[in-house]
Amino acid sequence: MTAEKVLSIARGELGNTESPAGSNRTKYGKWFGLDWNPWCMMFVMWCFSQAGALGLLPKRTASCGDLMRAAKAAGCWVTEDYRPGDVVIYDFPGGAATDHTGIIESVTASGVVAIEGNTSQAGSQSNGGQVCRKSRKYNVIVGAVRPKFEEDDDLNIDKLTDTELVRLAERMQAALAKQPVSATLAPEFQEAQDRGVTDGTRPAAFVTRAQAAVMALRAAKE
Incomplete structure (x- = not known):
């Protein structure tokens, strides 16, 4: 399993929105069993599941904080040298300590580019109702979950x-x-x-x- 396969699935969801607007109702929540609830982490779980890679994450959960704690316990939590395919956890000003997530697509000099569910281009960043590609600065990143993809062992x-x-x-x-x-x-x-x-x-x-x-x-x- 490769990070690119997960990212390919995530890219295919760009632009998808909840329906009706403001409802938190999505196919990701329905798949997870928590429809009508905030769904940024459920989007991540759905993408990994569709790629056959859900087992690469330390826990099936809809909570950013829960996944972070599970990753720390499993030894797959990182706070630097981020990579494509990492599940990044954010802390936005004024929100919870771990209030949003996405899948890192690329790393820049100032932060990361990630594909995220339940965000927006101009409105709420942690409950915006859409799948978007977002550029984020390092100062809002708490850390990331590092799945054990195949290319980690055999980079061709x-x-x-x-x-x-x-x-x-x-x-x-x-x-x-x-x-x-x-x-x-x-x-x-x-x-x-x-x-x-x-x-x-x-x-x-x-x-x-x-x-x-x-x-x-x-x-x-x-």
Whole structure:
């Protein structure tokens, strides 16, 4: 089972709404057995079930807090280095401590992009009545449940799509950015900071060909 299969099912639900509006009545709640109730977590459970992956989650539940506690007990709760397929839990200002959830589709420099049930583009974010793709900042993320997908054990680069390769590169960049500069390079790196060549952040991150070309051009002009 792969994260992409779960995400493919979730993408197919984008735009679906509860009916009637404001009722919390959905096929996800009906499937779960709690129709007419807030359904963001039931949407997540439904997507995993349709993918044949419900067993990868630590518990079948409609509660964000309940899933978080089960994940912590099962050792599959993470609070950094998020991945596509993780079930993310949010804490929005003024709401409950764990008041919303979604399935992470991609990770950005400032947060995550997730597919979420019972949200909206402009109204309520935790009871909005629609399946939407949402960009969220890290400051509203409590953590995430990390399902044990097949690719966690056997990552086949040759089978990844271009989009998946870009996401993998973004994760690698994020991980490398946290690594300190080596002891061998530290003195010259410090000198580069002192001279204003670099601000000193992300010393181990990749440099693209475009960035290298610009650096070489700037050096040649000095």
